[in-house]
Amino acid sequence: MKKIVIIDYGLGNLRSVRKGLEHAGADVIISSDPEEIKNADGVILPGVGAFRDAMKNVEVLRSTIDEYVESGKPMLGICLGQQMMLSTSEEGGVTEGLDLVKGQVLRFPHSELKVPHMGWNSIKITQEHPIFDGIPEGSYVYFVHSYYVDTSDRNTLISCEYGTEFAAAIVNDAGNVIGTQFHPEKSGDTGLKILENFVAMC
Template structure:
């Protein structure tokens, strides 16, 4: 059974993610222990809240997190965790992210559309990756966010449109760091399949 660690850094919808991964037959540990991260087959970085708070809270885990990613093991960032994977964010003033994937986190522009972007929207899968095995292009997933990720085509796995086109899912060059702006754990059967695919990658 694959051992997955959800990093508990104080900002995240941990229990729903845990249940989704357990549905995929993974053994799931919610932990702040660096040893648990190092010894895991896969790590999930969830998050709901402010970017600056998240980066401050994750500081104690930075060395082990960078080492984990360099080892080639899979890391999945969800929502705020997806944004934290990027180079920087303009939320709360320009802040550095983890830098696993080149790109910026930008606030949705003022328009007729409500912010935050909340609810179901379709994604366009722009390149093949094991995380989207069995997922149809145009599938609907659940979003809740006021900021979006802008990155180049090489690092975008899926796109979505809400006033602007943005990266709904991202990947690093090595393919082991994946982010989803949407919440797989709230996205029904499609989301459960994505979490199952992540477990298979581990």
């Protein structure tokens, strides 16, 4: 059974993520212990709330996360967890992220569309990756966010349209660090399939 660690840094919807991973057949541990993280088969970086607060809380684990990523094992960031993987965010003033994927986090432009972007939206698959095996083009997934990820085409796995086109899922150059702006654990059968694919990668 694959051992998956959900990083507990004080901000995250841990229970529903845990449930989704257990449904996918994983042995799930919620922990902030560096040794647990480094020895995991897969790691989840969850997150809800403000970017600056999240980065302040996760700073103590930054070297542990870097070491884990360098090992080549898979890591999945969800919602704010994806945003934290980027170089910087403009939320609450420019704040440095984990810089695992080059790019920035920007606020949705003022428009006739409501912010936050909340609810179901369809996705466009821009490149293949094992985490999206079996996910059809145009599938609907669940979003809740006021800021979006702006990164290169090569680091974008899935795009979505909400007033502007944004990266709904990202990947690092090595292919082992993946982020989703949407919540797989709240995205029905599509989301469960994504979590199953992640567990299979580990």
